[in-house]
Amino acid sequence: MTQEEMQQAAPDAITVLLCGVGGQGTILAADLLAKAALEAGYVVKVSEIHGMSQRGGAVTTVVRFGRGRVASMVADAGTADCVVSFERMEALRNLAYVKEGGYLLVADERIKPLPVAAGLVKAPTDLDKRLEATEATIIPAGQIARAAGSPKSANVVLLGALATRLDFPLDVWKDVIAKRVPPKTVEANLAAFDEGYNFAREAALGAPDQA
């Protein structure tokens, strides 16, 4: 960064926190979001965690972008404009990050944490109710991805949903996705993106108080 850029105090940046379970593709989704933001003319930072936490543990990746400069690369409680969760329980785990007026996009996936699966601890029974109370947009991302012909593109479905809330041109999104996914899956991924976009737009229209 240049001296002049640094001299400006940090203005408001948009913060998206992506969370899920190691192996679900949060890092790829964050990468695609960051590239799209860059192409859309934003300054971007994307912060990942590698290593031990990736082995099936809870993971978070933060993408921040702004028109001026973006200072910190991490999110605090109450600072995320959007939390995109790849799994229902992880959405609740990261609920505190959502800022007032922010929103939560959640893939309708359930992955039992190992201690629950192994019968070591019990999961609370009211989690569905808790999630419902957050007014999150629940997206059947896996189902949409399979219907689009690419079961692994649930992450792209979620990006489609996120795209309804951001001002990046759709061409930019599609270009970035097409360049990054395996060549054979470009069409299916673009279809997954469109379906995610349509689903979220309809969900927003269906709930006028949220619009």
Add this chain to the structure above:
Amino acid sequence: MILMSGNEAIAQGAWEAGATIGVAYPGTPSTETLENFALKNGVYAEWCVNEKVAVEVGVGASAAGARVLATMKHVGVNVAADPLFTAAYTGVNGGLVVLAADDPGMYSSQNEQDSHWYARAACIPMFDPADSAEALAFTRDAFDVSERFDVPVFIRSTVRVSHTKTPVEIGERNEYVRKPYESNPAKYVMMPAYAKPRRIDQLKRVADLKEWVETCQYNVRFDRSNEIGIICAGATYQHVEEALADASVFKLGVTWPLPERALRDFASSVDRVYVVEEGSRFLTESVSALGISLASPLHPVPEAGELSPGIIRASFGRELPTHQDAPENLPGRPPALCAGCPHRVVFKELSRMRAIVTGDIGCYTLAALPPLAAMDTCLDMGASVSMAHGFELAMADKEHRPVVAVIGDSTFAHSGLSSLISTVYNKGCGTVCVLDNRTTAMTGRQGNPFNGETLQHRPSRELDLEGVVRAIGVEDVQVIDPNDMRAVRGALKRATQTDDISVLIFRSPCILIDRVRKPAYEVTDACRACGVCPTLGCPAISTDEQTGVASIDPNQCIGCGQCSQYCGFSAIRQTQA
């Protein structure tokens, strides 16, 4: 503009500076640095067996006139400290730049030590980039600084610099011509007669560096307030900008040596000056030692863990945003050994036989977590073997549970080998399990001497693990397939009952190497909900909360069949693809 992680940017900076040689041992969060450097044109890069060796190769190449990048995680600097402290006497010929990548918050490390202390202790100047653009520029320039002052130079990063992608402009490569080498024992032979004058030279060099750092371009001052001034560096600077946007800031790009006069000037321009730093009190103590009187925030900035803008705001008594609270009673989601990990059965059996297990650094440390809960200790690279010897020595006076060391192939090559030599030399007993998964798995499947793969895919040779262990003098060496429960159980039982040292090599490749999947297993109606298979801690196996009946997720199961060997009711069988 392109997005680059700090690690990619450091590799790019080294390449632009004309570095031709890169050396490292992988370790989070440093690993991708050398992996990226290795992909560039006109460079040679290698994984060394450990960080000490890497730095020594680097010092040799530097003396011979090449520009060299050496990279490691913070705890790797401990391993490399021996050559580094004396390389700070010999100095360099070609520039030598060493990345120390710290892990505040311990995302993937056993401690969160602050590498700044090494800079001060070894008199090695340290750059502290705050984003990828700085990581690139500072690394590139660090080679010039290294040659100008005849000293190795540290680049210090943290997880949030190394693993944050930010925009950078890349540049051209400086076609650096290797400097000629001429023998110079007075510079490179550090025996007392030559080291004493080099020590005097070092002190002169430190004085020169202190003069240079006063006005160097890497320290930047932002005057925004005459009330509050913050001294900070690295990723912490970014958090400070976010948290205290109205404060004046002295951003240190070089954190050792400190610019004494410039900091004094800054301190006198504000009513109250603070240091905000992560993970230690290095800067606080160093700035205080300059005679600058530091103010204390309302609440102390926590010394443990990673910082964030919110933590800094809270310390300074600033308002925090309101938010909903996450449910308190959510079950944790710890990481686990992969479904199909070939070494799960070894831990299950160690747990079953109630062994005292001295563990080591790698993914297998995850076996310490329930339900396997099969580890007593984990300290540092190679410690499993030496700590097992210590346990045996102390407990020799009484009958005791079997003591078993567990170490991965790459960790064994890193420093387990020297521990084993020491145990054998001292006629130690016990059992050492080498979990040979043919790769350095935790950091992303890098090559190592025992799989014979090199960083740039040059032909190599596989080191003969059994042969090496036998040559050390271990007579009881056995190679076992760790996927075979009866073989594992039998081998552990036999080895722990002998009075001599035994080395069991459990050899089976990490499932992430070839990602071969066999037809998944399934649980049939014969399941009696006995609860044995979930104790393997396999992410593919779960039990019904009401009935306790087990099930296997066909998407996660890779068909290893380990669980079926534990089913007493023959209720787990392989599907027909």
